[in-house]
Amino acid sequence: MSSPGKKIDPVDRLPCMMPDAWPVFFHRRRPRLIQAAAMPAILRGESVILSSPTASGKTEAAVAPLYQRHVSFGRKGLSVIYVAPTRALVNDLYGRLRDYLDARAEGLVCRYTGDHHDFRTPQGAFVLLTTPEALDSLQLTQPGKLRNARAVVVDEVHLLHGMPRGEQLRYVLRRLWAAAEEPSHPKDRRHTVVMTATVRDPEGVRRHWTDGQGEIVTVGEPRRIQALYAEIRADTPSERALQGAEALRAWLEKHGESKVLVFGNSRNDAHRLAVSLHEKLAGSRWPVHFHVGILSAAERDRVEAAMRKSRYGVCVATSTLEVGIDIGDIDLIVLADVPHSVYSYLQRIGRGNRNSDTCRVLALHDGLEEKRLFEALHHCACRGLLDDEHEYQRPSVQFQQILSLAWRGMRSGDPLTLGNLEDRTGGLCFRDVLDDMLETGALREVRGALIPSDKLTDECDLRKMHTVLSEPMRQAIWDAGTGEVLAYGESDPEGELLFLGGGVRRISRSASGKMFAEKAEGRKRGVLASLPTARRGRDRGLSRSLVWALAEMEGRNPRRWAFDENGLVTWGGFRYNLLLAAVLKKAGADPEVEPTAYGLQAEAESFGPRRMAELVKQVEKAGGISLNEARRFLQPSRYYDRLGEGLRRLEALNSVPFAACLRWLEECEEKVET
Known part of the structure; x- marks a missing residue:
């Protein structure tokens, strides 16, 4: 019992408030600032917007109190949907949360993405990790598995807010809540937890993501950044890759960092640099890895595991590794190109030195102008100056939602109609877009049923309607030795070279038309393949x-x-x-x-x-x-x-x-x- 007049630290109350979750998530350690500040509100079932720097413990701040509510209300099946913007982050979270919860019971943590369909039944589950597109598919085709959802967590919301994928996810969440069963206990309420490390307008996030409800919890100062610079001189992208690789080789030999994460702005720039580094570091202690979006799930998993488990390594990546993925404690972040935004800069440097208060960043700059831009990014990061956001309504995303519902209605025998559209969208009408689709022939009305056009039906049958991203047709590239898919190509790279599986591979085509990757021998091995570019919108210049x-x-x-x-x-x-x-x-x-x-x-x-x-x-x-x-x-x-x-x-x-x-x-x- 406390002595009269003694003030009790609110953190000291948390073990009593979370008797089941506390020993799982906080055994022999004290909660971090963001965790202590946010968990009481989440325990009460309130919606919360969490804003704090990378590596500050936001995941545990959300999941621990949600697990306690799961146990306290005696839920027998899936109750939490955790949405992350990338499959790589889902995979990382899957491993981290299983480390916490597998000792309690198997099957508490489930995963559902385009790569991994581990979610079989909601019975006995606690949390489902997924992406916006995978959740769209799951809610559309198997809504019964999600009917007992009580909470949604949206991670790294700054990668979704103001973007088409963010609008899509909000529509999917409306469908989710509309189809969910009402809680039997008045305190077993539905709520949303939104998390971000970098957002300029938390009020705007609250307005769009929690209907203006909930508490905004902002804790923590930006991490200290040790900005380091190395100058390179190059007139072409190929020369820049060679000079960048040589500068990094010299740096590693002098300073000896164990693990290094290198970011490039484009797939092709990162690809050139990975090949050059592979040649420069051949025979050294540092194996070189390459991580981009066109890799197969198995290849991405291999790269992430190698960086996580090995003592030494250099990984060249694009934005695929900007989000909070655990690939071990990175000693040095290298920026091979000037990031396009303050957000991107903060995300990239946030991957480094996660077990310390200071992030070490080496910027490779070509001349004083690039160095000034790096210094300006550092200036913004240290002072919390973030880019402006603009959220707006997109009829094209509403088109995607109507198309998905119409296809599902046609294939399930329970067609979408003018009369039930509002119910199936969770209370939204979309009438202007619906009328437009009927006028353009994207939809036709057949005895009251809304049916997609033949071309759109074919796309939907291939399950391509679950994304609002523009995606080209791609062909699998197989490992000639193992028979596994390594990556997906857009053009015809036959005879060209790709850095895959930890080495340079030559692409060949079989008589059946399949593309295979085999090891390329010799110094003059050929021309590097041109990788498909990511569809990220128009270059808006400096913010x-x-x-x-x-x-x-x-x-x-x-x-x-x-x-x-x-x-x-x-x-x-x-x-x-x-x-x-x-x-x-x-x-x-x-x-x-x-x-x-x-x-x-x-x-x-x-x-x-x-x-x-x-x-x-x-x-x-x-x-x-x-x-x-x-x-x-x-x-x-x-x-x-x-x-x-x-x-x-x-x-x-x-x-x-x-x-x-x-x-x-x-x-x-x-x-x-x-």
Whole structure:
């Protein structure tokens, strides 16, 4: 018993509040700050938005109290759906949570992705780990397995918020809750836990992901970053790969880090660097691995396991390893290219030195301009300056939802109709999109049933409708020795080289048309294959946060506009300056204006922030900028081109960040320097 007047630390109450979960997740250790702050609200069944740096313990902060609720309410089957943005993160979480829970009972942790269908029955399960696309498929075809869900966890939400996949997931969650059974106990309520390491607008996340409900829990300062630099000089991508590999070889021989994770911006750049590193480090203690999205599940698993279990290793990756995957304690993060955003920079450096307070980052830069960009990213990361977000409604994602429901209704014998559409979407009408689909022939009504067109039916029968990402046709590449699939190619790489299975392989084609990978011998082995590019949207140039950082590093005030020999300097970043240029053209004020990341190449001396804000409001009220200009803001979505002209225009105009641009203009000072 505590003495009178003695204040009890709230953390000391947690073992009593979580008698079943505490010994599982916190045996002989004290909760971290984010865990102590968030777990009481989750234990009460409240929705919570968790925001804290990488490696701060957010997963346990969510799962431990949810497990306690699972036990306390005597649930006999699956009660928690845990959604992660990538299959690699699902696989990592699957291993981590099984380490905690397998000793209690087998089958508590289940997994369902395009690679792994480990989820057989909800009986005896606690948590299902899945991706947005896999959950869409599962809820559509086997909704009964999810009917007792009580909580949803959305991990790394910044990779979904403001993106087509995020909108898709929110629609799927509406379907999930609409089909779920009502809890029998009044306190056994449904709730959502959303987690992120980097988000600028947590209120916006709460509004879109928890219907404006729930507590925002923000804990922890950004991790310390030890920024290191190595200069390279190259005129071509191939030279950059060779110079980068040589710089990293010299660094490793001098400093001797055991495990290194190298990030490139594109698959082909990362591929060239992996091959060059493999040659430079041949015979050394550091095996080289390659991790990108086109690899097969088995090959990705092999790479992750090798990095996790081996003492030494260098892994070259793209964004596939940006999220919170445990591949061992990484001693050094290497940035072979300048990340496209502050978010990407933070995610990449967050993979390193997870067991310490300081992350060591080596940036390979070609000249002073690239070094300044790396320094600006470091400036933003240390000060918590994040990129702006823009969430908007996409008819193309609603198209995907209607198509999925129509196909399922046709194949199940319980057709989708005009009368039951709202029930099956969880209370959403989508009537404008439905009418458009009927008008364009994407759907037809047959005796009241809504049936997809023959072409769309064929796509759905191949189960391609569960994603809103634009995906090309790809062909499997098989290991000539083991017969396993190693990767998937888009073009015909016959005779070319790929870095697969820890070595360089030559691609050949059999008489049956199959592609095989076999070891390539000799120094002059051939030409590297061109890998399929990831569909990530248009290059929006430098963000406002990054440009503001560059201004502050130069001793300039980014809130104050100025004129120079090139025109108007706004420090607005490429996207906002692109919008200002489109507004000036639409208003007839300057038809020749051109945007840059730093400002406008224009003669518009009379346009300061206030006048520009007035023009933005006028143009938005009058119907927006031109369609061609609006399309420059669009994020790619699989079914956009299937929409009728009116809805394509609507989605393009929705993508224009008018509101965010106006908020930026309000931050700017009215005075313009000359």
